[in-house]
Amino acid sequence: MTSHKTGTREEWLAARLELLDAEKELTRRGDEVSRRRQELPWVRVDKDYRFETGEGAASLADLFGGRSQLLVYHFMFGPDYRAGCPSCSAIADGFNGFAVHLAGHGVTLCAVSRAPLEKIRAYQRRMGWTFPWASAYGSDFNFDFGVAHTKEEWAAGAVRYNFGEQDLRPAAGEQAASDAFTESIVGTNWETYRREGPGMSAFALQDGAVYHAYSTYARGLDILWGMYQWLDRAPLGRNESGMWWRRHDEYDND
Structure with a gap:
């Protein structure tokens, strides 16, 4: 038995039409943002x-x-x-x-x-x-x-990214775990990985x-x-915790 809210076809249609109004507004807003992007x-x-x-x-x-x-x-x-x-x-x-x-x-x-x-x-x-x-x-x-970010930016905790400055260094006590993670996915430590x-x-x-x-x-x-x-359109949405995806040749075949 599902724990998700259920209803009749009529209830679904009423809720879907209400959502449709929100989707159309989002589309119109997206068109406006695209116009400003091109300007x-x-x-x-x-x-x-x-x-x-x-x-x-x-x-x-x-x-x-x-x-x-x-x-x-x-x-x-x-x-x-x-x-x-x-x-x-x-x-x-x-x-x-x-x-x-x-x-x-x-x-x-x-x-x-x-x-x-x-x-x-x-x-x-x-x-x-x-x-x-x-x-x-x-x-x-x-x-x-x-x-791409310089060693000086990294050491200062002021990496310039996404039109601002960020400190991308691991929090206290997390360096080893961060290094192990990036070593497993790209073969480098965290700093080398995130300076890109x-x-x-x-x-x-x-x-x-x-x-x-x-x-x-x-x-x-x-x-x-x-x-x-x-x-985003699947029944459970993104339904994720952490980095679940892999390179396409790293998934199990079953």
Whole structure:
């Protein structure tokens, strides 16, 4: 016998129609936020960032792949990681499917990480992904766009992330547990792991100049987690405690 509230079909329909009003309001609010997002002023990017790709060395403009818009997912995969972040990997599992549709609409989707290209390509083969993925190893790109943090920031407890400062160091007595956790998922200690952060940035290319249009971090990335959009509509919702997901090749087959 379920412990969840039950009712008649008529009661369900009345409650569903009430919820529908709230969903429609959320949709209208989302449309307004999207409009304001597109109205943000663009900032010209004059710094000469260099990347390594499967096709060789590339500039930021090269990452557009001949299109006028570029969406960069800042994938947490630092130079000392053994494997890519499981959370970023869960998000990236959806990239293959919709990258082709974005490309057909003049938008290139590309992941960027600080790991060397050979590490990225090996992990990409393991995951079965084909979307573009560039290495920013040795570049300031991820630092400048708020997803890589210096040792000095870390030591001061003032990591600049999500448009503010945060102290990402473990609380007293939690260092060993934090190190053990990150060692198990990416092969590094906590500091090495969290001196990287997830995010996405949008760029435009006009008349040969690159412009930064938008960036978001933390819960601003929720919409990119395809599995969460499904779970939010499942009977028990997210129904989670801690980090339950894994890389897609790490689940049991039964």
